[in-house]
Amino acid sequence: MRYLDNAATTPVRAEVLEAMMPFLTRWFGNPSSHHTVGEAAASALDDARSRVAAVLGMRRGDVVFTSGGTEANNLAVKGIAVAAQANRGARRVVTTPIEHESILQSADYLRRIHGFDIDVLPVDATGRVDAADLAAAIGDDTAIVSIGYANNEIGTIQDAAALGAATRARGVPLHLDAVQAAGWLPLRDLGADALTLAGHKLGAPKGTGVLAVRGRIPLEPLLHGGGQERGRRSGTEDVAGAVGIATALELAEAEHAESAARVGALRDAFVARVLATVPRAALTGHPALRLPGTASFVFPGTSGEAILLELERRGVVSSSGSACAAGSDDPSHVLTALGLDADVARTAVRFTFPHDLSTPPDDVADALAASVAAVGSAG
Structure with a gap:
């Protein structure tokens, strides 16, 4: 065959499974527990966070581990937009018609529940966004711009640098969905304020993901409870999954x-x-x-x-x-x-x-x- x-998905790489195994067996503890097993898990989680941050050229504290790309996109779009609405009255989301449904449906949720306006930029016949169109669409009330770095169906790559320049000029956060781009394209110095990844596109298990969001960007959490991930994503962390996606990301970056x-x-x-x-x-x-x-x-x-x-x-x-x-x-x-x-x-x-x-x-x-x-x- x-x-x-x-x-759609990739098999788990042997190196990734090997790196994860100790945290599924011997060092299986809850990283919030204050004993030897829990502290070993917490140390591995911190190390995985640092490794992901190093690949992305961001700070360790910028990395939020999630259950995959869909959750990461939801947290980026909804979390940044709702925080911007609360902090400065922003009520507009800018995106494109070719995004993954996790972005488009998150934008629609913001429209229906929170009263946001959604600006959908046109793309050309190859799926590319014109940075001039983006610059023209950004206003004082824009909460977030969310665009895929590379499209999941047709593979078209956006000019991330030009999009980042347009958003920085207006002081608006740019979220790049890099789920498909990881492993193929550079992930550093893209001009993005938030970036999403999914482990199962890289040889890590399904159910692993990352939202990397710069610390200066306010983010309203979607999940509440224990305050894990610096209060941005409550829930006991999947330590083995974090180690897995960090290992897969490093391998992909090297290759x-x-x-x-x-x-x-x-x-x-x-x-x-x-x-x-x-x-x-x-x-x-x-x-x-x-x-x-x-x-x-x-x-x-x-x-x-x-x-x-x-x-x-x-x-x-x-x-x-x-x-x-x-x-x-x-x-x-x-x-x-x-x-x-x-x-x-x-x-x-x-x-x-x-x-x-x-x-x-x-x-x-x-x-x-x-x-x-x-x-x-x-x-």
Whole structure:
């Protein structure tokens, strides 16, 4: 089986599991407990926090461990916006139509429950945001700007530096959803005030995540209780999970330049062959400014679901887009925001390669052959 759905999730790396194991067995204590077992857990948690902060170029106290990217995005968008509303009367959120649902639905919650206005910036046909449009949208009442560093369906990469410059000029916090970008792109010096990560995209277990938010940014917690994570996220911390995501993040940071170059070259060859071989195939997203591991297509005149079933029958596992929207009959909101017709959007297929240098060229060749046959069967 060729697994080419790594944007949905990745297997846990052996190094990560090894690093986590002591905190699932011998040193299993509650880090808030004042005894030897608890203090060992607390020390490991602090060390994991420092390691994550070092990779991101932020302070240890900026790192909040969460249950994953969805919680981290919710905490960033809601927590920063509600605090800004309370502190300075801000009541506007700026985002784009191609964001992950955890951002879009958090913004909608703020509109419905807290009376916020939501400004949705346009994107071009490749999914890119114009920094000039962002600058024009920011006003004195803007609480937060929340944009994905790289899109989870089409892989398009935003100009984080330009977006950060636009928000800094107006003194408005910028939140970057870096869940898909981690392991492929640099994570330091992005000009962001808040950044979200999910461990299971990097070789850590599902249920692990990070919100890194600079200490000067007020943040209203979503969870209340024990006051863990400096009062920003109550609940007994998952020490083993924190160690796991810290280890996975360090490995990804050390390898990302090499893996991006190697996998990007394989991906480019795959894209070129699909476009040359499969009738009516069209690439979605930016042709160059895209994640090295992402190749996303539409195949007009076919059925995306039929293609996926035929691919799996032929030994290739891929997806139609975000795993969070699996099972829905609605076309991708990302693809329709790019201007694609709903029927065409329903023919989408996304291939996403791993970034641990484990994809042999034979997998790409097999995926190509299976794709040609699958589209032919579904057409």
